[in-house]
Amino acid sequence: MNSFDVVVIGSGPGGYVSAIRCAQLGMKTAIIEKYSTLGGTCLNVGCIPSKALLASSHHVDEIKHFANHGIELPGDVKIDLEKMIARKQAVVDQTCGGVKFLMDKNSITVFEGVGSFENATTINVTKNDGSVEQISAKNTIIATGSKPSSLPFISIDKERVITSTEALKLKEIPKHLIIIGGGVIGLELGQVYLRLGAQVSVVEYADRVLPTMDGAVSKELTKVLKKAGMKFYTSHKVQKVERNGDAVLVEALNAKNEVISLDGDYALVCVGRRPYTDGLNADKAGVKITDRGQVEVNDHLQTSASNIYAIGDVVRGAMLAHKAEEEGVMVAEQLAGQKPHIDYNLIPGVVYTWPEVAAVGKTEEQLKAENKEYKVGQFPFKALGRARASSDLDGFVKILADKTTDEILGFHIVGARAADLIAEAVVAMEYRASAEDISRMSHAHPTFAEAIKEAALAATENRALHV
Incomplete structure (x- = not known):
């Protein structure tokens, strides 16, 4: 042996x-x-x-x-x-x-x-x-x-009612892809097929997509994806998923206890793992x-x-x-x-849509629930020269800092290259930096990273320079 x-x-x-x-x-x-x-x-x-x-x-x-x-x-x-x-x-x-x-x-x-x-x-x-x-x-x-997880009443046949595994190897672009679950996986794969020409509808049980992330982040990404043509049905509880040949019917109950029906050719189940x-x-x-x-x-x-x-x-x-x-x-x-x-608080989370989403630390909702006194610094990407040069205008950097000590408590980014930019936030928080610490560090111009410096300035006595 x-x-x-x-x-x-x-x-x-x-x-x-x-x-x-x-x-x-x-x-x-x-x-x-x-x-x-x-x-x-x-x-x-x-x-x-x-x-x-x-x-x-x-x-x-x-x-x-x-x-x-x-x-x-x-x-x-x-x-x-x-x-x-x-x-x-x-x-x-x-x-x-x-x-x-x-x-x-x-x-x-x-x-x-x-x-x-x-x-x-x-x-x-x-x-x-x-x-x-x-x-x-x-x-x-x-x-x-x-x-991948599913719901007890959903029969995943891996042909028309699918998981993320099958969505990665479809032989055709869906006419109407119905996504059950508005989390990371659903939004990423939804954007793939939206760009390729599919109609995409997202049905989410919570009152917003990306429900575990900061509310401002969810709101911004929803706005961008809606503008691109993605449809959202939040606060909807899926009750029925039925395949009939090459067609799929999804029925869900909305906040008013009304049943809505969606007809598509594929249903992608993304309700977690x-x-x-x-x-x-x-x-x-x-x-x-x-x-x-x-x-x-x-x-x-x-x-x-x-x-x-x-x-x-x-x-x-x-x-x-x-x-x-x-x-x-x-x-x-x-x-x-x-x-x-x-330090599990410093494990970043990323959504690889475009614009990308990245976050580390506490959300504003968590700080409110903890009765923590905090301040907010936020800076829009559209105010950056680099963002205008590349037409990547959507999104912002949001920094949450302790109201008394100025220590950074949370970092939330929606925008171009957010997945890479979040590393600066992790380093700063690992060494317990304050918002002022970041505001006094030189950031190359023109870059997307300048939004981090500006958000830090905004959190430090509201003195951002470019808004």
């Missing part, structure tokens, strides 16, 4: 990064992945492929405005969806191949099959041909991720699963079995690839006797 210091079950961003860090720290490491490619949901059917399609569809959207730049194109723009999907897959294949390279580079043994516990130190790897190989693990890291522990046999190892299906862990990500840890989507907290990575590194370094830490 092969023996390892650490065995990681699952090769998503949390799992493979954890395995690399364990190997760097001198541990004999193995990773188990049930699929034929490494990278988990994120690289195969999540973050990477969706960003590839967002990039392709963004080009389509940009072409529509070329005339404003004095660029004339002969004839109409033609979209080859099959080629677009093929490019997306090439990006996925290259990225997953890169993970395989990193496993080889770091001498990490890869087992293809389903990993399940025989006991706390013995793991069965069931391969595709049905054969089973047993390996011994001094320590195990569970990184099995998550799967659930932790995935199927086939793990956690009970055989003494690992407890919570009522919500999550692996129960302590502050050190240690399960009820002292030599078994769990990270990423399968444990509590935000289901984010970079959160999983941080947890994977933390567990590896703990096993090596180090004392790492994670």
Whole structure:
């Protein structure tokens, strides 16, 4: 029986990064992945492929405005969806191949099959041909991720009633795509197909899309997407999803208890994700699963079995690839006797629509609920020279700071390159910077990052310079 210091079950961003860090720290490491490619949901059917399609569809959207730049194109723009999907897959294949390279580079043994516990130190790897190989693990890291959730009355046929996985490989552009759920995944994929010519309707149970983010952010993105043609049905509870041939009917109850009906050719179910522990046999190892299906862990990500840890989507907290990575590194370094830490308040969240949305720290709604005295500094992108030069005028930077100490409590951005700009906010908050600290730092001109400096100035005695 092969023996390892650490065995990681699952090769998503949390799992493979954890395995690399364990190997760097001198541990004999193995990773188990049930699929034929490494990278988990994120690289195969999540973050990477969706960003590839967002990039392709963004080009389509940009072409529509070329005339404003004095660029004339002969004839109409033609979209080859099959080629677009093929490019997306090439990006996925290259990225997953890169993970395989990193496993080889770091001498990490890869087992293809389903990993399940025989006991706390013995793991069965069931391969595709049905054969089973047993390996011994001094320590195990569970990184099995998550799967799309649904509603009890919805029958997902993966043809017309689909999840995000199927939405990444459609063979045609929908005529009318009905999206159930106005969260990150729904809005990103909705914008992809909106740009390609589909009618897109979003049905959301909450009173606004992106309900966990700052209200001002939600309002701004809704305004932009509505202008582009996306339709929203907020405060609507879906009651029925029915397929009839190539048609899909969605019925929902609005705030007035009226039933509204939407007819489309595809329904995309985006109502969240659930932790995935199927086939793990956690009970055989003494690992407890919570009522919500999550692996129960302590502050050190240690399960009820002292030599078994769990990270990423399968444990509590935000289901984010970079959160999983941080947890994977933390567990590896703990096993090596180090004392790492994670400040979960400083894990940024990003929506890769255009304009992008990014946030870290507290929302204004949270600060109000905590009765925290705060001040707000906000600056619009349309006041930036760089934004005007590139016609990226939508959005703003919003900084929330403690009213007394001026320490930054929350950072919220809607606008071009928000996904990259949020890193400055994370650094500032990690070192407990004040709004005035940022306002006194030089920001290159002309850049989108100047909006951060201006928002900080606005939070510091309302002295923004360019509004």
